[in-house]
Amino acid sequence: xxxxxxxxxxxxxxxxxxxxxxxxxxxxxxxxxxxxxxxxxxxxxxxxxxxxxxxxxxxxxxxxxxxxxxxxxxxxxxxxxxxxxxxxxxxxxxxxxxxxxxxxxxxxxxxxxxxxxxxxxxxxxxxxxxxxxxxxxxxxxxxxxx
Amino acid sequence: xxxxxxxxxxxxxxxxxxxxxxxxxxxxxxxxxxxxxxxxxxxxxxxxxxxxxxxxxxxxxxxxxxxxxxxxxxxxxxxxxxxxxxxxxxxxxxxxxxxxxxxxxxxxxxxxxxxxxxxxxxxxxxxxxxxxxxxxxxxxxxxxxx
DNA sequence: GGTATACTTGATACAAAATATCAGTAAAGG
DNA sequence: CCTTTACTGATATTTTGTATCAAGTATACC
Ligand SMILES: [Mn+2]
Ligand SMILES: [Mn+2]
Ligand SMILES: [Zn+2]
Ligand SMILES: [Zn+2]
Numbered sequence: 001x002x003x004x005x006x007x008x009x010x011x012x013x014x015x016x017x018x019x020x021x022x023x024x025x026x027x028x029x030x031x032x033x034x035x036x037x038x039x040x041x042x043x044x045x046x047x048x049x050x051x052x053x054x055x056x057x058x059x060x061x062x063x064x065x066x067x068x069x070x071x072x073x074x075x076x077x078x079x080x081x082x083x084x085x086x087x088x089x090x091x092x093x094x095x096x097x098x099x100x101x102x103x104x105x106x107x108x109x110x111x112x113x114x115x116x117x118x119x120x121x122x123x124x125x126x127x128x129x130x131x132x133x134x135x136x137x138x139x140x141x142x143x144x145x146x
Numbered sequence: 147x148x149x150x151x152x153x154x155x156x157x158x159x160x161x162x163x164x165x166x167x168x169x170x171x172x173x174x175x176x177x178x179x180x181x182x183x184x185x186x187x188x189x190x191x192x193x194x195x196x197x198x199x200x201x202x203x204x205x206x207x208x209x210x211x212x213x214x215x216x217x218x219x220x221x222x223x224x225x226x227x228x229x230x231x232x233x234x235x236x237x238x239x240x241x242x243x244x245x246x247x248x249x250x251x252x253x254x255x256x257x258x259x260x261x262x263x264x265x266x267x268x269x270x271x272x273x274x275x276x277x278x279x280x281x282x283x284x285x286x287x288x289x290x291x292x
Numbered sequence: 293g294g295t296a297t298a299c300t301t302g303a304t305a306c307a308a309a310a311t312a313t314c315a316g317t318a319a320a321g322g
Numbered sequence: 323c324c325t326t327t328a329c330t331g332a333t334a335t336t337t338t339g340t341a342t343c344a345a346g347t348a349t350a351c352c
Contacts, residue, residue, distance in 0.1 A: 054302035200331035
C-alpha cells in the first residue's frame with residue numbers, strides 16, 4: 001500500500017467514514033494516476049484491478065475527498081472535471097489559454113496572504129490553488145507573427 | 147454600452163474576431179452578471195433582451211473569451227462550469243470545502259512568484275486565480291463540536 | 293465469533309451539460 | 323453593392339453528473 005494513499009485513507013477514517021475496499025482501490029488508483037484525472041478515467045483505472053467497482057462509487061468517493069480537502073476539481077480544456085491532489089497543501093499551475101497545456105511549478109508566496117485573509121474571514125485554510133493564466137512560449141510566438 | 151463590456155469587445159476585434167450582435171449581447175450580459183455564472187444561466191439572461199440568440203453561441207463565445215484570457219471556468223459545487231471574469235488581472239477566492247460558499251478577497255502577493263515563474267517557463271502571464279480552500283467559520287464550528 | 297445498525301455500494305434510470313453538424317446569415321473589406 | 327468567410331442557431335447526439343433503492347458490508351457492542 002502506497003504511503004500517500006494510506007495517509008488519505010486515514011483521513012477518511014478520522015473523519016468518521018468507513019474504510020472500504022472500494023475506497024481503498026479508488027484512492028490508490030488516484031494516487032497512482034499522479035493527478036489531473038477525470039472521474040470516468042479514474043473509474044476505468046480502478047476497474048483494471050477491481051472490475052466490479054461501480055462508476056457511482058468513484059463519483060461519490062471523489063465528492064468525499066473534495067469535502068475533506070484532499071482533491072479539487074478544475075477545468076482543463078475538456079468538459080469533464082479534472083481532479084488534482086491537494087495533499088501537499090498547495091498546487092500550482094501555469095495554464096495556456098490557447099493550447100490548454102498545463103505546467104507545474106512549486107514557487108509560491110501565498111503564505112502571507114493566506115494568513116491575513118484567514119484572520120479577516122475567520123476561515124480555516126487547508127490548501128490553496130494558484131493558477132497563472134496566459135500564453136505559453138509556442139502559442140505566444142504563433143499569435144505574435146500572424 | 148458598459149465600459150467593461152466595450153473593453154472586452156475591443157479585445158475580440160483586436161484579435162481578428164468579428165464584433166457581432168450576439169457577442170455584444172452576451173458580453174454585456176456577462177459583465178452585468180458580476181461573474182460566477184454558468185453558460186446556461188448566462189444564455190437565459192441574454193435571452194431576456196435578445197430571445198433569438200442560441201445557446202450554442204453563448205457556449206462558443208465563452209470558449210472564445212477563455213482563449214482571450216477574459217474569463218476562466220471553475221467548479222463551484224454544482225456540475226456546470228461557472229465562469230469568472232479575469233479582466234482585472236487577478237481573481238481571489240476563499241472556498242469552503244463543505245458548504246461551497248465562495249468569498250472574494252483582494253489581497254494578493256502573487257506578483258513576485260509570477261515574475262519568477264514567467265521567466266523560468268518563458269510564459270506570458272495575463273491573469274491569475276488564487277483559491278484558498280478549507281472550512282468557513284460556520285462549517286469549522288460544526289465539525290469541531292460533533 | 294455472532295449480531296444489530298447504519299453506512300456504503302452498484303445497477304439502473306434519469307437529468308443536465310457539453311459537443312458535433314450544417315444550412316442559412318451577416319460582418320468586414322473592397 | 324458584392325464577395326468572401328466567419329459566424330449563427332436549430333437540431334441531434336454524446337458526455338458528464340445525479341437520484342433512487344435494494345442488496346451488501348464495515349464497525350461497535352455484546
Ligand atoms: Mn497539477
Ligand atoms: Mn469571484
Ligand atoms: Zn499554449
Ligand atoms: Zn462552509
